[in-house]
Amino acid sequence: MEDTSAFENASEQKLYARIVYHTNHVGLFVLVAGFALYLTGVLSPHVPLEDLPQYWSLPLNEYLEKTDAPTGWQWISELSYGDVAPLLGIAVLASVTLLCYLVLFFQFLQRGAKSLVAITAIELFFMFLSASNLIQISH
Template sequence: MQEYRDKTAKSATEVSNEGLWNAWRQVRTRLRARARLRRQQATRAKSQQMKYATPEQLAYADMLDIGLRIGRYLLAGTFILYVFGIAPGKVPLSELPDYWSMPADQYSNLVGIGNGWDWLALVRYGDYMNFLGIAFLSGLTIACYLRVLPFALQRKDFMLGAILMLEVIVLSLAASGLLATGH
């Protein structure tokens, strides 16, 4: 009787395992088919894009896309930390209305921050932590230009290469903080 019970139990487990295995195979087949379809669609979209956009244009767009995603998360994350008081601001939130109607130079003097990248020293404060996301988004174009530069040089388009280099210099100069107005 005991032997009979063991046999029945074993076969029930086997049946259950087989059912699971079949279900998994179905899911796997569907997932593979979907992935194949997605790959085909991506290839078709890419070939369609190549008709209207050059490879460097697509590389620029891809770089921009990735950077934008990172920048958005950085901006949203640092703002949440700031607004919920997890990273308190250099100027307390309740005192902000006393500051935001004054000119930028007066505000900087009161807060005790100089021009250029001096804000980096205050990045532990919530208000200046937000500058990380802003600086990232503002600097994204430089990265995109550097991504495109090899394409121009590869096809010996030196005119485009020179303009790209010039733009990188202009943007880096703006980012450097060297162009202070003494404002």
């Protein structure tokens, strides 16, 4: 007889699904709210909306030089600008997986699944590294 216990889904799968569901909704709400504040002019942008067509076809470096748009984590201190406000929602959406992995890490640790603890720890390291803006390349 086949050993059915050998085939099973990770018990953390449903928890992961619930975290994604709720945080994704929060992220989308923040994203749309920030964008509405930008489009309606409640928050004034770095670059006026009507001037945008002059800039969006520029290469990234040139765009950054001409508009003084934020890089790295500068956006946090510039959330009062209309064209920066939507980045908060974008950052929340980009953080959903990171949050899920943090929860997974402690869940796996609790049940002593060593290989899964290792894999989530390495993934978390790379996620934090890419989010931290610590890696830089020079041209």
